[in-house]
Amino acid sequence: MKLAKTVWLGSALAAATIGLAAPAFAQDKEIVIGAQCDRTGPTQIVGTVLCPAYHDYMGLVNSRGGVEGYKIKVIEIDHEYKVPPAIEAHERFKKEGAVMTSAFGTPQLIALLKKFEEDKMPVTSPGIGSSAAADGKKYPYVFPIAATYWSQAGGAMKFVKDKLGGNLKGKKIAYIFFDNPAGRELIPLLEEIGKLEGFELRTFGVPSPGIEMAAQVLDITSRFKADFVVAHLFGRAPSVAIKEFKSKSYPLSKVIGLVWAGAEADIVAAGGFGIAEGYNTLQYAGVGSDFKVIKDIIAMHKAQGRTPGKEMESTVTYNRGVYQGAVHVAAIANAIKAKGGGKITGEDLRKGFESVTTLDPSLDGLAPPLKLSAEDHEGGGWVQVWSVKGGKFVKSSEWFQGYRDVVKKHVETENKK
Amino acid sequence: MLYREAGNYKTTYAKDMALFPLPLTRWVAAALLVLFVAIVPTVLHEYYLSIFNLIFIAVVGALGLNILVGYTGQISIGHAAFMSVGAYTAANLAVKLDLPFWITLPAGGLMAAFVGAIVGIPSLRIKGTYLAIATLASQLIIEWIINHTPAISGGASASIQVPRPVVFGHELKSQLDLYFFTLFFAILALIATVNIVRSRLGRAFIAIRDQDIAAEIIGINIFRYKLIAFAISSFFAGVCGVLYTYYFGIANYEAYQIVVSIDYLAMVIIGGLGSVFGSVLGAIFVTALPIVIRLLVEAFGGFIWDTAALSAVAASMRLVIFGALIIFFLVVEPEGLARLWRNIRNYFRTWPFSY
Numbered sequence: 001m002k003l004a005k006t007v008w009l010g011s012a013l014a015a016a017t018i019g020l021a022a023p024a025f026a027q028d029k030e031i032v033i034g035a036q037c038d039r040t041g042p043t044q045i046v047g048t049v050l051c052p053a054y055h056d057y058m059g060l061v062n063s064r065g066g067v068e069g070y071k072i073k074v075i076e077i078d079h080e081y082k083v084p085p086a087i088e089a090h091e092r093f094k095k096e097g098a099v100m101t102s103a104f105g106t107p108q109l110i111a112l113l114k115k116f117e118e119d120k121m122p123v124t125s126p127g128i129g130s131s132a133a134a135d136g137k138k139y140p141y142v143f144p145i146a147a148t149y150w151s152q153a154g155g156a157m158k159f160v161k162d163k164l165g166g167n168l169k170g171k172k173i174a175y176i177f178f179d180n181p182a183g184r185e186l187i188p189l190l191e192e193i194g195k196l197e198g199f200e201l202r203t204f205g206v207p208s209p210g211i212e213m214a215a216q217v218l219d220i221t222s223r224f225k226a227d228f229v230v231a232h233l234f235g236r237a238p239s240v241a242i243k244e245f246k247s248k249s250y251p252l253s254k255v256i257g258l259v260w261a262g263a264e265a266d267i268v269a270a271g272g273f274g275i276a277e278g279y280n281t282l283q284y285a286g287v288g289s290d291f292k293v294i295k296d297i298i299a300m301h302k303a304q305g306r307t308p309g310k311e312m313e314s315t316v317t318y319n320r321g322v323y324q325g326a327v328h329v330a331a332i333a334n335a336i337k338a339k340g341g342g343k344i345t346g347e348d349l350r351k352g353f354e355s356v357t358t359l360d361p362s363l364d365g366l367a368p369p370l371k372l373s374a375e376d377h378e379g380g381g382w383v384q385v386w387s388v389k390g391g392k393f394v395k396s397s398e399w400f401q402g403y404r405d406v407v408k409k410h411v412e413t414e415n416k417k
Numbered sequence: 418m419l420y421r422e423a424g425n426y427k428t429t430y431a432k433d434m435a436l437f438p439l440p441l442t443r444w445v446a447a448a449l450l451v452l453f454v455a456i457v458p459t460v461l462h463e464y465y466l467s468i469f470n471l472i473f474i475a476v477v478g479a480l481g482l483n484i485l486v487g488y489t490g491q492i493s494i495g496h497a498a499f500m501s502v503g504a505y506t507a508a509n510l511a512v513k514l515d516l517p518f519w520i521t522l523p524a525g526g527l528m529a530a531f532v533g534a535i536v537g538i539p540s541l542r543i544k545g546t547y548l549a550i551a552t553l554a555s556q557l558i559i560e561w562i563i564n565h566t567p568a569i570s571g572g573a574s575a576s577i578q579v580p581r582p583v584v585f586g587h588e589l590k591s592q593l594d595l596y597f598f599t600l601f602f603a604i605l606a607l608i609a610t611v612n613i614v615r616s617r618l619g620r621a622f623i624a625i626r627d628q629d630i631a632a633e634i635i636g637i638n639i640f641r642y643k644l645i646a647f648a649i650s651s652f653f654a655g656v657c658g659v660l661y662t663y664y665f666g667i668a669n670y671e672a673y674q675i676v677v678s679i680d681y682l683a684m685v686i687i688g689g690l691g692s693v694f695g696s697v698l699g700a701i702f703v704t705a706l707p708i709v710i711r712l713l714v715e716a717f718g719g720f721i722w723d724t725a726a727l728s729a730v731a732a733s734m735r736l737v738i739f740g741a742l743i744i745f746f747l748v749v750e751p752e753g754l755a756r757l758w759r760n761i762r763n764y765f766r767t768w769p770f771s772y
Binding site: 037039040048051052055056059073074076077078080082083084085087088091092094095106107110111112113114115118130132179180181184185187188207208417 | 462463464467468471475561564570572573574575576578581590592664665666667669671672674676677680704707708711724725728729731732733735736
């Protein structure tokens with residue numbers, strides 16, 4: 001009899017699920033955005049901060065009355081950094097009437113590249129994914145909207161050049177990277193810059209999961225004796241790298257971490273800001289809470305009777321989520337203005353993205369001076385360097401572009417293949 | 418009530434060997450076929466078809482792993498690597514030689530079978546957890562080779578875009594098209610597995626699993642059959658990888674990393690080791706259950722949390738509930754969902770007059 005009960009309960013639950021899954025139609029004055037996220041997988045260190053930030057900014061926009069009278073609805077699906085759930089998430093977004101998505105994770109973006117084009121749905125991929133996607137002619141629906149890995153490599157090398165006295169001839173540059181496609185993507189570009197500037201480049205791959213790199217760091221510091229280190233690491237790896245360089249007494253001021261190796265969480269995991277003194281990080285959005293938009297978000301939370309979340313303390317990643325939201329809102333505003341109302345489609349939004357030149361003014365200082373166009377989906381590849389000084393991140397440079405012509409040429413040759 | 422064997426006599430060899438010996442099971446199979454070929458694709462929204470597609474592809478891979486782990490008793494943590502072998506073989510053939518899917522698909526399977534047979538060689542000397550570590554090594558070695566060989570991976574980003582499969586001049590693009598594509602291969606894999614495990618080959622696998630020394634004594638060439646088991650299992654994995662490749666439209670090894678191997682092991686263990694039906698149930702459980710849990714949390718959580726908070730809650734709740742359900746089902750029936758299903762069936766066999 002017990003078993004029979006289980007069977008009935010099971011079928012009742014199944015019936016309930018099917019009933020619940022009734023389609024929800026998007027309203028006319030509403031823009032639905034599908035956001036993929038990873039709050040539970042290997043990149044949760046980013047996801048648990050970036051995604052709430054994105055929601056916060058969209059909440060702020062809605063509390064200000066929406067975009068041109070349209071409300072924004074964000075559906076978020078967590079894919080645990082796995083590919084099949086990302087496919088399912090995309091189909092779900094389509095069913096819920098989403099007209100654009102934001103991707104999370106390179107493998108997931110790559111697995112869906114074809115779908116975005118077939119479904120005519122613009123997707124943003126700040127800081128991740130194929131650098132070749134900066135070319136809007138080849139990838140019309142993919143918008144990196146921030147410095148791609150190649151632009152980051154260019155930016156990092158320009159910073160290194162300035163630090164080493166404006167001349168890289170005969171210098172030794174070490175590139176330590178997570179040994180996966182995202183890590184290897186930069187090597188050809190670094191080699192090209194190396195030829196141009198005449199420095200010696202040596203690459204040091206760290207195998208997954210990236211928590212063991214004592215041998216590589218020893219190699220860099222004692223055998224190769226690098227003049228400067230470019231570190232392209234993810235997840236737990238950056239904190240391990242900081243610790244290792246510290247234990248080999250290598251000055252951290254001669255290390256620059258690319259965008260996924262420079263959040264507060266990485267510094268804290270390495271032993272705190274005191275340990276990481278001097279460490280340089282490349283950023284595609286501003287760092288800190290001293291921006292109008294952040295104060296607006298806190299005010300919004302307070303007005304709605306909530307305490308602002310703990311994720312706001314991780315300003316590096318949080319600000320990136322806000323920046324991403326602001327670019328989306330700018331594109332939506334452009335699309336609505338161009339169409340003059342009515343139902344906004346993915347195609348309208350693509351054009352909206354391609355004409356983004358100004359963002360929400362409350363992001364002044366937080367956002368790079370990006371200019372998206374039909375050709376350039378990256379918006380210029382602007383970066384900023386922030387260094388650890390006296391227990392906090394201090395700005396070491398204004399927005400700049402590094403080796404823009406080399407990067408551009410590289411994108412062209414890659415896409416001609 | 419269901420599955421009553423009484424009065425059903427087998428009078429010929431053909432009847433004895435039939436795939437579905439009972440008339441009722443024949444009717445059920447036919448009804449299921451009609452359901453999946455005619456009713457499901459016409460009634461359901463594309464979104465649900467996409468879930469079915471993922472399940473069908475997972476079924477192919479889970480069946481392959483079950484032949485190796487469940488039937489032959491050789492544990493493998495390298496299943497996803499064989500998928501990537503199939504995926505890259507097919508992608509390279511499709512792009513460089515412009516071959517259609519009906520050549521690249523078996524070719525991907527055969528390449529994976531070849532690699533799998535090589536990886537299976539240590540299984541003659543080592544067993545159990547040691548073999549698990551050996552196959553784990555193969556997972557990492559294959560990943561490394563693909564990552565570091567541009568001739569295979571197609572460049573630094575290690576991804577190769579493949580054209581959509583074409584059948585009679587029709588490009589399979591929408592979820593509906595791909596539904597029939599994946600369904601066809603899932604059914605093919607099911608029929609193949611059912612027949613493998615009830616043949617001489619399958620009985621040899623089972624003999625090796627139950628007691629390999631006894632199997633050797635009754636004349637089973639253990640070396641050969643273990644390698645065949647690895648090859649068949651990897652063939653299924655390779656085909657699964659090719660299906661993923663055509664489904665995504667791109668081959669990328671990051672979709673076949675070690676977590677995927679673990680997922681597939683979870684499928685065959687939750688579904689039931691040594692059971693074809695169990696592989697199907699396991700594939701459904703691992704693929705669809707997280708989605709169902711999320712839909713439920715989203716539907717009921719809306720009363721408690723606002724949208725932004727719900728996103729955070731749904732992600733964590735899904736993991737917690739999914740984990741709890743795995744423990745629940747394995748405690749209720751350690752032999753997996755297939756055994757649970759058998760228990761239910763046996764209960765209804767004498768229902769309502771059980772004693």
